[in-house]
Amino acid sequence: MFPSSPVTNHPHKSISRHFQPRSFIPLQQNILWKLEKGIVRNVTWHEDGTLVTLGVWGPGDIVGKAFSKIEPYEIECLTKVEVTIVPANEWYPLTEVLLAHLQQAEELMVIRSYKTVEIMLIKLLGWLAKKFGREVENGHLIDLRLTHQDIAEMLNSTRVTITRILTNLEERGLIDRLPLHRIVLKEEQIWHYEI
Template sequence: MTPFTPTTNGAYVITRRKFARGSLLVLNQDYLWQIESGVVRTMTWREDGTCITFGLWGPGDIVGRAISKADPYQIECLTDLEATLLPASRWYQATDAMLLHMQRLGEFLEIVHSKPIETSLLLLISWLGKRFGREVEQGQIIDLRLTHQQMAEIVGSSRVTVTRMLNNFEKQGIIERVHRKLVVVQEPSLWHYEI
């Protein structure tokens, strides 16, 4: 099944598609996806089954098989998603999005490679608030619902450890939980964090 609608002259009409939370985007070397609304996670696995997250991507971002050499490679919808197909013949239109992709990838790598794990998780939560959050009375509410397991996969830890650290962050007043969502109450000061 091709994700494009072919025309009689062999060209393709760019199409917009909707995906449900938890579904996977179709992969092909000849096109990219430009996200219109929603959030996806790009990832691969090690031989032992360990998940490696390459990034979390939202509106305006591009993702696709053509910009990763990882094998296997997967794009998972973390929310309901709407995305537009961008065939290779139109990649020149996505130069700004490709540059932004590289910048965000670097930012994400800096977060996930921070040590200790507590610092990495604090940076991740702060980044999520800035990237996928909105201002509320208490601080920045993160509208993206990530499971503790997904956060653990991102920072290279276990679900149990992430749950314990989130509980500690809540006790310290760094975060609050509101209707199963995290609120970043205060910008974490990494130099003064108490373990």
């Protein structure tokens, strides 16, 4: 019944499971997963295969099929991921988890409501830096290894458009692009999150 994946037994902790980048976390209806390490995205897609990002989650966040009625629906690992099962008797305070999901959904709605993809992208980078980034010497580092396609799928845009805008932001000195798709937000007007 349990899909095969490496299992580690932590003393005093729930059993943890590990997933590789681009793999999917199993979607049993009655299981909630707590993210211990790594980043996942909840996605759905149109009939033509166009992917739509419904959420992005990191360490400490709780994800599961129970929170969504969207079909199709998958939880995809963007990085290496370690999760533990949240036992059913520890689902509380579920209202807080649901509020976090609702809050993120609204934040993504607002980010995607701007008139140009450039403004959406600047808002998204600030939001990602606030949620998942860390301070470095010359700004805020987003180390999520997001491809331009991943970013396009967060903004309902295209890879070509995202590449063009990122190149432009770099030329203007607002961001640095490092190997492995890491991005540093250099200027306060970018990393200061305000949607």
